[in-house]
Amino acid sequence: MGNEQSVFFSRVLTELTLSFHIIYATIGVGIPLMIFIAQWIGIKKQDEHYILLARRWTRGFVITVAVGVVTGTAIGLQLSLLWPNFMELAGNVIALPLFMETFAFFFEAIFLGIYLYTWDRFENQKKHLLLLVPVAIGASFSAVFITIVNAFMNTPQGFEFAGGELINVQPIVAMLNPAMPTKVAHVLATAYMTSAFILASIGAFRLLKGSDHQYHKKALFLTMKIALVFSIAAAVIGDFSGKYLAEYQPEKLAAYEWHFETEEGASLLLYGVLEDGNEVKYAIEIPYGLSILAHGNPNAEVIGLDQFPEDEIPPLYIHYLFDLMVTIGMGLAVLALIYVVGVWTKRQFIHSRGFRWLIVASGPLAMLAIEAGWWLTEVGRQPWVLRGLLRTSEAATTNDQVDTMLVLFAGLYLVLGIGSVIVLKRMFRNNPVEQELQDRQEKR
Amino acid sequence: MTYEIIGIAVLWLFLFGYVIVASIDFGAGFFNAYSVWTNKQHILSRIIQRYLSPVWEVTNVFLVFFFVGIVGFFPKTAYYYGTALLVPASIAIVLLAIRGSYYAFTTYGSLRHNGWTYLYGLSGLFIPASLSIVLTISEGGFVNELPSGISLDYWKLFTSPLTWSIVVLSLTSVLYISAVFLTWYANKAGDHLATNLLRKYALIWSVPAIITATGIIVEMRTHNPIHFQRLVDLWPLFGISFLLFISTVYLVAKRMRYGLAFIMLVGQFFVAFFAYGISHYPYLLYPYLTIYDSFTSEGMAVALIVAFIAGFCLLVPSLYLLLRLFLFNKDYVQGNR
Numbered sequence: 001m002g003n004e005q006s007v008f009f010s011r012v013l014t015e016l017t018l019s020f021h022i023i024y025a026t027i028g029v030g031i032p033l034m035i036f037i038a039q040w041i042g043i044k045k046q047d048e049h050y051i052l053l054a055r056r057w058t059r060g061f062v063i064t065v066a067v068g069v070v071t072g073t074a075i076g077l078q079l080s081l082l083w084p085n086f087m088e089l090a091g092n093v094i095a096l097p098l099f100m101e102t103f104a105f106f107f108e109a110i111f112l113g114i115y116l117y118t119w120d121r122f123e124n125q126k127k128h129l130l131l132l133v134p135v136a137i138g139a140s141f142s143a144v145f146i147t148i149v150n151a152f153m154n155t156p157q158g159f160e161f162a163g164g165e166l167i168n169v170q171p172i173v174a175m176l177n178p179a180m181p182t183k184v185a186h187v188l189a190t191a192y193m194t195s196a197f198i199l200a201s202i203g204a205f206r207l208l209k210g211s212d213h214q215y216h217k218k219a220l221f222l223t224m225k226i227a228l229v230f231s232i233a234a235a236v237i238g239d240f241s242g243k244y245l246a247e248y249q250p251e252k253l254a255a256y257e258w259h260f261e262t263e264e265g266a267s268l269l270l271y272g273v274l275e276d277g278n279e280v281k282y283a284i285e286i287p288y289g290l291s292i293l294a295h296g297n298p299n300a301e302v303i304g305l306d307q308f309p310e311d312e313i314p315p316l317y318i319h320y321l322f323d324l325m326v327t328i329g330m331g332l333a334v335l336a337l338i339y340v341v342g343v344w345t346k347r348q349f350i351h352s353r354g355f356r357w358l359i360v361a362s363g364p365l366a367m368l369a370i371e372a373g374w375w376l377t378e379v380g381r382q383p384w385v386l387r388g389l390l391r392t393s394e395a396a397t398t399n400d401q402v403d404t405m406l407v408l409f410a411g412l413y414l415v416l417g418i419g420s421v422i423v424l425k426r427m428f429r430n431n432p433v434e435q436e437l438q439d440r441q442e443k444r
Numbered sequence: 445m446t447y448e449i450i451g452i453a454v455l456w457l458f459l460f461g462y463v464i465v466a467s468i469d470f471g472a473g474f475f476n477a478y479s480v481w482t483n484k485q486h487i488l489s490r491i492i493q494r495y496l497s498p499v500w501e502v503t504n505v506f507l508v509f510f511f512v513g514i515v516g517f518f519p520k521t522a523y524y525y526g527t528a529l530l531v532p533a534s535i536a537i538v539l540l541a542i543r544g545s546y547y548a549f550t551t552y553g554s555l556r557h558n559g560w561t562y563l564y565g566l567s568g569l570f571i572p573a574s575l576s577i578v579l580t581i582s583e584g585g586f587v588n589e590l591p592s593g594i595s596l597d598y599w600k601l602f603t604s605p606l607t608w609s610i611v612v613l614s615l616t617s618v619l620y621i622s623a624v625f626l627t628w629y630a631n632k633a634g635d636h637l638a639t640n641l642l643r644k645y646a647l648i649w650s651v652p653a654i655i656t657a658t659g660i661i662v663e664m665r666t667h668n669p670i671h672f673q674r675l676v677d678l679w680p681l682f683g684i685s686f687l688l689f690i691s692t693v694y695l696v697a698k699r700m701r702y703g704l705a706f707i708m709l710v711g712q713f714f715v716a717f718f719a720y721g722i723s724h725y726p727y728l729l730y731p732y733l734t735i736y737d738s739f740t741s742e743g744m745a746v747a748l749i750v751a752f753i754a755g756f757c758l759l760v761p762s763l764y765l766l767l768r769l770f771l772f773n774k775d776y777v778q779g780n781r
């Protein structure tokens with residue numbers, strides 16, 4: 001197997017592992033916050049339903065955590081195994097957040113262990129709730145730190161090259177790179193948003209399946225309110241991400257938007273298909289849209305792909321991913337808004353089967369947007385691993401057994417994926433809420 | 445002390461932490477599977493589950509800490525080991541995944557199936573075996589640097605007696621460490637049946653553990669004479685380690701002070717582990733990599749050490765809390781809560 005093939009299979013394996021890990025990681029970042037909110041409300045209102053909500057979410061959560069840990073360990077090792085040249089450089093400059101991430105993991109793992117096994121050990125419920133704080137902080141900070149590494153890959157800084165040697169390394173400067181603020185904020189907001197929609201999906205699904213229990217209605221309303229807040233946040237921060245790109249990675253933005261010629265007052269293309277290289281068809285054109293998105297000014301100049309050499313332009317299919325992400329993002333924000341306003345104004349149609357099915361779809365759709373978003377930004381960085389410094393093709397391993405490992409890991413993820421779905425389904429089916437509420441009443 | 449020494453000492457310490465906690469975990473999984481196999485499940489399972497469930501994720505983080513830290517402190521290891529270890533490390537990941545999913549699917553998800561239990565028990569033996577290969581490789585002679593890149597000589601690796609002695613050492617140590625710890629734990633729980641059974645396992649596995657450990661030093665003589673000489677120079681440390689070993693076995697055999705016995709055992713491994721580490725100095729990979737020529741940039745070194753100290757200050761109280769609630773808490777251990 002030649003080196004080109006090593007590069008190819010290393011990419012596929014990285015894509016596979018990350019795309020799989022991100023599902024569990026997103027849930028892992030967001031759910032602790034949701035559990036915290038539910039338990040907190042439960043304690044404040046002395047409402048058994050919210051406490052039970054927290055308890056049941058936790059039970060599902062530990063399963064996704066376990067798979068998240070397993071796949072995270074895989075990607076952590078794979079980064080060194082598949083991209084040794086990149087990691088050698090990364091070790092010199094951006095190892096600090098990776099290292100701090102392990103402390104976040106420690107923190108999360110320790111307190112999750114304690115939290116799980118101490119549900120009924122404290123007289124004062126608030127003490128038990130307090131144990132969840134480090135879990136939620138630890139989980140969110142894993143996301144913060146790893147996203148900082150990823151931001152660094154987009155805008156590397158904090159070091160100098162002199163005669164092939166790295167000098168003047170400043171780890172803090174490397175961490176505080178220009179891509180960091182928007183990226184970290186967007187990743188966190190979308191993780192919370194996605195987790196809220198996933199929990200909302202479950203609530204809506206239960207209601208559709210005949211259970212008319214107050215418990216599910218409370219769960220649905222709570223999660224939809226949270227989802228609304230974070231989907232608005234995600235859209236606003238997403239807009240800032242666009243402005244960041246216009247300034248620091250104009251080729252990436254231009255590729256997202258199929259913006260070929262540098263021009264003032266650029267219009268924004270939505271949807272459409274690309275034919276014969278650079279002919280856009282069937283797109284919806286919004287005059288001045290791109291200039292507003294990029295610079296907040298309808299007449300601003302937006303740099304196009306004509307300013308960049310052919311071999312530094314990312315694949316143009318990422319426009320479809322961008323459309324997918326933004327469409328889902330806008331759609332879900334509207335969905336949550338309608339629902340929340342509908343509850344406040346006591347509309348009936350939000351309780352209709354059709355509307356509930358829409359909510360059921362929201363969780364999977366949000367996860368799809370997460371996948372689209374990561375593919376978008378990672379493919380949009382190509383051909384670079386470290387933008388402007390190290391090409392993906394130069395960073396890969398020279399080992400020629402990557403293809404076999406790809407098969408091995410694909411099998412593993414298949415088993416883990418199927419296993420977690422089966423277990424989660426059984427867990428909630430064999431132990432319906434009504435039953436559990438009754439059991440708890442009797443225990444009193 | 446130089447930054448290099450601080451870096452490798454920190455990593456070695458965490459690796460030691462992993463060796464101990466993971467050995468307990470791996471061994472326990474094996475004993476659990478074995479007890480299902482021999483229909484003695486009622487004796488052991490409860491004790492094992494009770495200790496393991498709250499801490500398994502923490503165990504894994506020790507390993508993550510080590511491999512993330514080593515790339516931070518010694519980035520060149522990513523290049524050498526990363527390239528060479530693709531296959532063995534991938535296999536270890538898959539095995540670790542099997543263990544992680546066992547917890548997810550059976551302990552939390554109540555998907556009970558004896559197949560998983562066996563797979564889980566066996567993975568506890570294969571993981572140390574596959575991870576210990578890294579130590580073998582670090583002795584040199586198996587990795588070649590060619591113009592086309594780094595390559596690992598599998599044939600030589602798998603036909604070398606050194607490889608197999610290290611594999612056997614890792615297995616016997618896992619079972620020995622685990623058995624001694626669980627004897628103590630079962631005793632605290634007041635479970636006499638389990639204590640007796642585990643005590644028997646501890647005594648059985650002590651002998652092969654010490655024999656294989658000695659065997660490796662002998663093996664080294666032909667494989668890596670320089671390293672052998674350095675090991676011999678450190679004989680007082682290995683002597684201390686041996687005395688600690690004798691004390692543990694004595695206490696366990698006399699059914700006395702199991703807690704102290706376990707502390708002696710940790711001491712034995714600690715001394716031997718660090719003696720081995722010191723004798724390896726300054727090489728990370730004979731003869732290509734030393735801790736000096738692979739070290740990270742100075743700015744990063746300082747940052748990592750500061751981050752480490754800060755993190756450590758958070759970590760120690762949290763770990764203490766965990767141990768207090770699950771290890772030293774009488775009610776929990778005895779299953780009253």
Ligand code: HDD
Binds near residue numbers: 187193
């Ligand atoms: C639920 C998921 C989700 C939703 C609804 C959105 N995004 Fe997003 N987006 C992500 C999930 C995501 C992500 C997975 O979190 C990404 C990938 C990498 C990153 O930094 O965040 C991302 C990246 C990303 C980028 C690229 C940043 C870069 O390449 O550095 C831009 C410009 C936007 N988003 C903009 C938006 C806009 C304008 C949205 C309007 C609604 C939007 N996103 C909704």
Ligand code: HEM
Binds near residue numbers: 010018371392
């Ligand atoms: C978890 C969310 C992430 C997902 C889903 C993801 C996905 C991807 C995808 C799809 C590619 C392939 C691009 C291509 O081949 O054209 C890629 C590339 C890459 N990503 Fe990410 N990524 C994520 C986060 C990160 C982070 C945080 C890092 C760094 C620590 C990282 C490191 C890399 C590297 C080294 C490559 C280069 C290999 C390649 O081009 O395939 N990724 N990633």
Ligand code: HEM
Binds near residue numbers: 187
């Ligand atoms: C290249 C990218 C990544 C690497 C190397 C990586 C590494 C890891 C590792 C090693 C673990 C296991 C930790 C343990 O043993 O407890 C893990 C788990 C986790 N990762 Fe990732 N990760 C990556 C991408 C991401 C991203 C992009 C996010 C968030 C958006 C994320 C969030 C998490 C979380 C929250 C956990 C804890 C497990 C859980 O709660 O589900 N990771 N990751």
